Amino acid sequence: MSKIYGEERTTIKALNQVDLEIEGGNIFTIMGPSGSGKSTLLNILGAMDKPTLGEVLVNEIDIGSLPERKLSRYRKETIGFVFQSFYLLPNLDVIGNVLIPLIPYRIKDKDRERAQELLNLVGLGERAHSKVGKLSGGESQRVAIARSLINNPKVILADEPTGNLDSETGKSIIDLLIKLAEEEHKTIIIVTHDPRIAQVVGEHPLGKNIWIKDGELSEKPTYDMYCW
Amino acid sequence: MLKFSIKNAFRKKGTAILASVGVGFGLMLVFVIGAFTAGVNAQFQDNLTRSIGIVEVLEKDVEGRANSHLPLNLPNKLSDTPNVGNFIISHNIETQAPIYFTSNYSGPSKLQNIGDTLTLKGLNQSLDQNWGGPTTKLLQGRSFTIGNNEAIVDNRLLDAAQFPISIGVNITISLDPGGINTTTLTIVGIYEEEDIGAPDFVPREYYIYTDIQTLWNYLYLAGEETNVYSSIDLRFNVETTEETENFADIINEYSDVGGYSPTFITAVALATFFKSIEETFAIFNAFAGIIGIITVIAGGMAIIVTQLMSVTARMKEFAILKSTGWKNRHIFLNVIYESLTLGLLGAAIGMGIGGILIIILGSGASPFGGASAIVTLEGVIEVLAYALGLGVVGGLYPGIKASRVRPVVVLKGE
Ligand SMILES: Nc1ncnc2c1ncn2[C@@H]1O[C@H](COP(=O)(O)OP(=O)(O)OP(=O)(O)O)[C@@H](O)[C@H]1O
Ligand SMILES: [Mg+2]
Numbered sequence: 001m002s003k004i005y006g007e008e009r010t011t012i013k014a015l016n017q018v019d020l021e022i023e024g025g026n027i028f029t030i031m032g033p034s035g036s037g038k039s040t041l042l043n044i045l046g047a048m049d050k051p052t053l054g055e056v057l058v059n060e061i062d063i064g065s066l067p068e069r070k071l072s073r074y075r076k077e078t079i080g081f082v083f084q085s086f087y088l089l090p091n092l093d094v095i096g097n098v099l100i101p102l103i104p105y106r107i108k109d110k111d112r113e114r115a116q117e118l119l120n121l122v123g124l125g126e127r128a129h130s131k132v133g134k135l136s137g138g139e140s141q142r143v144a145i146a147r148s149l150i151n152n153p154k155v156i157l158a159d160e161p162t163g164n165l166d167s168e169t170g171k172s173i174i175d176l177l178i179k180l181a182e183e184e185h186k187t188i189i190i191v192t193h194d195p196r197i198a199q200v201v202g203e204h205p206l207g208k209n210i211w212i213k214d215g216e217l218s219e220k221p222t223y224d225m226y227c228w
Numbered sequence: 229m230l231k232f233s234i235k236n237a238f239r240k241k242g243t244a245i246l247a248s249v250g251v252g253f254g255l256m257l258v259f260v261i262g263a264f265t266a267g268v269n270a271q272f273q274d275n276l277t278r279s280i281g282i283v284e285v286l287e288k289d290v291e292g293r294a295n296s297h298l299p300l301n302l303p304n305k306l307s308d309t310p311n312v313g314n315f316i317i318s319h320n321i322e323t324q325a326p327i328y329f330t331s332n333y334s335g336p337s338k339l340q341n342i343g344d345t346l347t348l349k350g351l352n353q354s355l356d357q358n359w360g361g362p363t364t365k366l367l368q369g370r371s372f373t374i375g376n377n378e379a380i381v382d383n384r385l386l387d388a389a390q391f392p393i394s395i396g397v398n399i400t401i402s403l404d405p406g407g408i409n410t411t412t413l414t415i416v417g418i419y420e421e422e423d424i425g426a427p428d429f430v431p432r433e434y435y436i437y438t439d440i441q442t443l444w445n446y447l448y449l450a451g452e453e454t455n456v457y458s459s460i461d462l463r464f465n466v467e468t469t470e471e472t473e474n475f476a477d478i479i480n481e482y483s484d485v486g487g488y489s490p491t492f493i494t495a496v497a498l499a500t501f502f503k504s505i506e507e508t509f510a511i512f513n514a515f516a517g518i519i520g521i522i523t524v525i526a527g528g529m530a531i532i533v534t535q536l537m538s539v540t541a542r543m544k545e546f547a548i549l550k551s552t553g554w555k556n557r558h559i560f561l562n563v564i565y566e567s568l569t570l571g572l573l574g575a576a577i578g579m580g581i582g583g584i585l586i587i588i589l590g591s592g593a594s595p596f597g598g599a600s601a602i603v604t605l606e607g608v609i610e611v612l613a614y615a616l617g618l619g620v621v622g623g624l625y626p627g628i629k630a631s632r633v634r635p636v637v638v639l640k641g642e
Contacts, residue, residue, distance in 0.1 A: 048551060049636040068556065076553020083639065087548040091235055101552035103232050104561075151553065 001054030003040050003215075014040040015051070016215040024154065027181045027188040029201045032212035038191040039159055041212065045189065046079045046157045047071045076101060080148025080186075082158035086140040088132040088147075095119065095128040098146045111150075118146040122176060138169035145176060155187045156180060162194060174200060181206050229558070233565030237573075240538060244570060247534035251574025251618060252581065254523030259582035259611045260589075261516045263601035269509065270602055272502070275424060279498035280469055283315075283476045285460040288483065288492040294322050294347075297456040298491065305488045306460065312475050315464045318359035319457040321350040321443050323403055323450075340388040343431030348379075348401060349458075350443030359463065362419040362437050369395045369417030374439045380417035382435045389434075393418075399436075403450040411446050413438060430508055462495075469499035476500075524618060527574065531567045531622025539563060539626040547635035560631040567623030568616060575615035579608065 003015040014037045022028060022045075030038050043049040044056060047063050055062040063074060075081075088097045098115040099107055119125050122142035127135070132143065141161060148156055158177060162170030174197050180186045190197065201207035211218045238244050285306065287296035303317050339346060353371065356363045362380060363371040372378035385393045393415065400412045413436070421435060444454040464475050479495035482488070539546075546559050586601040 043636045043639075046551065048639075072550065072553055072555045075551060081548075081551040083548075087544065089545065091239055092232075100549065101554070103229050104554055104558035147552065 001044070001051045001056060003037070003044060003049070004052040013215050015044070017054075018212075018215070018217055020210070020217060022187065022189070024187045025181065025185050025206065027178060027201050027204060027207045028190065028210055029198045029207075030189065030191045030210050030212055031193070031195070031198050034193075036212045037215040038212055040215075042157050042159050042189065042191050045155075046081055047074050048081075076151055078153050078155060080145075080151070080153040080156045082141070082144050082148050082156060082161045084160040084163035086137075086144040086164075088135075088140055088143055090131075090133050092132070093129050094124060094132055094135070094143055097132055097143050098150055100147055101150050115146070115150060118149050119143075121149075122146045136169075137165045138172060141165065141169075141173050142176065145173070145180075149180070149184075149186075153186070155189065158188070158190045160191055160193065162192065162197065167194075167196070170194065170197070171200075178204060178206075229562065230565055233562050234569045236562070237566040237569040239542075243534050243537065245573075247530045248570050248573040248577055250530040251523075251527040251571060251615070252577030254519075254527045255575050255578030255611050255614055256582040256585065257519050257578075258516070258523055258614055259579050259607060260585050260601070261519055262607040262610055263582070263586050263603050264589075265509075265512055265516055266602040266604045266607055267600050268512065271423070272505070272509065275422060276469065276499060276502045278422065279472075279502050281464045281466045281472050282498040283462045283464065283472060283479065283495050284498060285462065285479065285493050285495050286458075288494045293458045296458050297453050298458070298460060298493070300455060300457065302457065302488060302491055302493070303460055305491075306462065306479070309479055309482050309487065311478050312464070315462045315475075316359055317460065317462055318355045318361055319352065319460040321440050321447070321456065322458045323348040323443065323447065323452075338390040339385075339434065340390075341429065341431055344388065345431070345433045346385075346436065347433055348436045348438065348443065350440035351437050352440050359461065362421070362435070365420045366417045367420050369415070371417055372437070372439055372442075374441055377411070377413050377438075377442060378416045379413040379436050379438045380419050381415055381437075382421040383418050384421055384423060384432070385434050386418070388432070403446055403452075409446075409450045411449070424502070424505060430505070469497065469503075472497040472499055520614065523614065524621070527571070527614075527618045528621045531570050531618055532625055534570065535563060535567050535623055535626035536629070538566075539630045543630070543633050543638045546630045546633045547638040550633065550635045551639075556631040559633070560627040563627035563630045564620060564623040567626070568619030571615040571617075571619030571622065572612070574618070575611050578615075579611055 001015065001018050001020075002013065005012045005014055018037075018041065020041075030041060032038050040049065044051050044064075047066070050064050054064075056064050058074070058078065063071065066074065089100065092100070095112065095115050098118055099111060102111050116125065116128055119128050122145055124139060124142050124146070127139070132140065135143065141164075145156075145161075156177065161177070162173055165173060174190070177188050177190060178201070181188045190201070192198065198209045202209045211220065285298070285302075286293060287298055290296050298319075303319060306317070307315075351361065351363065353363050353374070366380065367383055369380070372380055379399070381393060395415055395418065397415050398412050399415065400410050402408075402410045419437070424430070424432065448454045462475075462479075464472060466472055466475070476495040476497040479493070483491075483493045483495070546554075549559060549562075550556075583603070586603065589601070
């Protein structure tokens, strides 16, 4: 699968014939230097973007060829996104933010209970009705993770989830994501710059590291990747 | 979703409220004008209803009532008209307009508007009582007595006359433009006159009544014809304006074949006159319509601009919503709900300010004449409909823009 930006002379091969298989229930890190195509890959996996060439088969369905209507359903039911800048809505409280994906549908008591359970899971059970503006970075990211889980997706895609956090808080977020794989059997894909995260994941029985450079996958890290 | 959108509409409180106030002022105009139009129309309909059955008889082919000279035996002849059945009759005599007030008061002897006229009429009081005319509608004082130079005046003059009007005041009237022949009447009563209910800029005729003999005496002084009636009013017991007009037609046809010879007369159903005023309302309603259109355009722009600003600033947010599975339709609806909120807030503001304005205008000197504003359910629904229309129109483009956001593009460079 390839993703090519631009036209004719000014093309950028953001992803160059990437061939990747992701088994359910595992934890992956995608490591690589800036501009190597990590986010592009993640976005294509999350149906936020389409590949230029090739296909992305999810349970044998090529999501690259699905109409927008089915893509939003795929994003809703299969994927949970976690971003570097948490993107919480400041005018909703913590539990309100967890419930965002359900706003277009009627939110039932059962949904609220689930949101509360997820907040308990991410360790913010007591803060359900706090304003999100008062949360620390780590707490905000936990809310974002709870939000990504509300539709009970099989896959969590996290693009530099610790990028805005200090290393200790970052570590606890990674531990939380690992816990989701262990206890909830989620497939976790983490884009990161942080080699320590790759190390933690690499040492985990469910973990696997993927390296990417100039849009191409490589089996092993190269030295310059650790320059980050 | 609705709750979420309503909250969202006030994310930028300042601009949201500003837009709503802008929309509110437009809708206020729609509301106030609508209320006054409804008031004027209601009064007009009232007059139209009251005019049912009434036919006024004048001499044929003369300019104005004062030049109409009907012989004293005409009422009897009219009663013998075939095919019209029974009717109540009243007759009166009136002076040559205009009447000039010349003494007791040195200010301008003007009425409210250019084109307003003042008419002095003589009445047969017993016929008038039977008719239910001015002498039965006294608000203050008493009716005139015969031969005592007494008069009762139209209550609308209390507002419209630029000279003093009250009981006990002597008014000196000139019966001719030169002011040569004058006469003095004492105001002994003020009676209630029905206003035509037209907007204020429509000229009105105001009245002073005295007894018919007194007026004949004055007309004699002024060298005018006496012992005639100016007009004879007939009231038929019918239910509709059509039937009334039908009787007027029968009388006109009977006159044309010499039925009242040597006199030839014109009979006019009062309703016909009121219907002719209806054209004034057409202007009024067109005006209200134009205001409505301007409101939709201006209000729609206010909402579009506000929403565009808000949507542009929130592209990332829409991208996130999409990443969590919101469909384009959901995002579009969310923006539409937000602008509907702004529109409806505008409606609330408009009706609030409009309501206050109606109370103020209704109690003071209203530019809409005697007619008071009526807040009708239709009026409220109209404003709400405008608000909803504004919301949809104003939210359409921003909504489409927001729903088309491509999450990858927006979320890049986080
Ligand atoms: N919409 C786009 N149009 C053109 N080029 C793009 C677009 N999005 C990404 N690219 C290019 O594709 C390449 C890969 O970008 P991508 O965002 O996937 O990198 P990344 O590995 O996530 O980098 P970073 O670590 O800085 O986030 C880069 O060269 C980038 O400039
Ligand atoms: Mg990136």
